Amino acid sequence: MVPKHSLMKGLSLPAATFHLAAFMVISSPFTTFANEKLTCNAQLNPRNELRRAAIGTLAMVAVGSAVVYTNNQSEPKTERTSGTIVDRRWKHTVTIEAFEKTQKTAWLEEVPNTPPKLPVNGKGEVSGAENIVCREELFRRDPCRLDHRESSCPEAIYREKCTFDTYVWVFKESFTVPHSDRSLGPEVEPWWPTVTLGPLERPSFSKYYEVRILLDITDRQSNSPVVTEPRLGTYEVASEEEFLKWVPGQKVEVDLTRFGQIKGLRKLK
Numbered sequence: 210m211v212p213k214h215s216l217m218k219g220l221s222l223p224a225a226t227f228h229l230a231a232f233m234v235i236s237s238p239f240t241t242f243a244n245e246k247l248t249c250n251a252q253l254n255p256r257n258e259l260r261r262a263a264i265g266t267l268a269m270v271a272v273g274s275a276v277v278y279t280n281n282q283s284e285p286k287t288e289r290t291s292g293t294i295v296d297r298r299w300k301h302t303v304t305i306e307a308f309e310k311t312q313k314t315a316w317l318e319e320v321p322n323t324p325p326k327l328p329v330n331g332k333g334e335v336s337g338a339e340n341i342v343c344r345e346e347l348f349r350r351d352p353c354r355l356d357h358r359e360s361s362c363p364e365a366i367y368r369e370k371c372t373f374d375t376y377v378w379v380f381k382e383s384f385t386v387p388h389s390d391r392s393l394g395p396e397v398e399p400w401w402p403t404v405t406l407g408p409l410e411r412p413s414f415s416k417y418y419e420v421r422i423l424l425d426i427t428d429r430q431s432n433s434p435v436v437t438e439p440r441l442g443t444y445e446v447a448s449e450e451e452f453l454k455w456v457p458g459q460k461v462e463v464d465l466t467r468f469g470q471i472k473g474l475r476k477l478k
Contacts, residue, residue: 287464287472292442294459296421299399299452301414304383308334308376308409317343317369325376331411336375343371381410399449418452420444420474422463444471 308328325337348368384402404412424440442463446452455461455474464473 292422292424298419300387300417338373341373343369346370418446
């Protein structure tokens with residue numbers, strides 16, 4: 210039989226605690242069965258009851274500690290490093306939708322009870338329904354049932370099925386203005402494309418801003434620069450205002466996770 214201490218050798222404290230708790234929980238039913246067999250016709254020993262309660266409490270504490278340790282390990286930790294901004298990238302997209310007529314089919318009670326209303330400046334529209342044509346169609350036929358000595362087949366159930374015209378917003382076209390590389394020319398501030406809208410059209414806008422940073426990766430043990438190829442990191446910026454604060458050639462302080470993701474960016478003092 211292998212000694213218990215050899216099984217735990219090489220494990221960290223939370224891991225060892227977790228394994229010990231698992232062993233106690235698994236072996237508890239067998240211990241209980243053996244005790245019940247020995248004291249089948251006798252009164253239970255109070256010491257055994259106290260021992261069981263202590264083992265259960267210890268197991269719960271150990272499992273709880275292991276769960277907390279695991280959760281802490283899963284949270285990404287960050288470390289600070291420095292870097293230099295080498296590039297900025299942005300993209301603006303304008304998508305145009307049109308309020309167009311289409312035909313739909315539905316049961317009468319599902320048909321909108323209001324007429325369509327066209328938008329004004331892309332707002333205030335109502336899809337509604339018009340040109341409604343309905344006719345009866347089979348909705349459900351229940352199966353025949355045998356009731357004592359007689360069979361009964363309910364009549365088929367019909368409902369009104371309608372075809373009608375309504376309006377929906379549909380994609381028409383999109384225009385994108387990217388500025389993704391400094392080689393395209395001098396630094397250009399973000400701008401939006403100019404679009405012409407029809408009377409039943411509306412625009413929607415999406416934006417993306419990114420800063421590229423050449424990171425100064427250091428050796429964690431000696432705290433000296435690692436002799437490797439420079440590492441390029443990207444940082445997505447939430448707004449145009451923040452995006453314009455960062456300029457190529459600027460020195461910055463970076464919050465870097467252990468997975469290599471940039472979580473924060475600050476001007477280096």
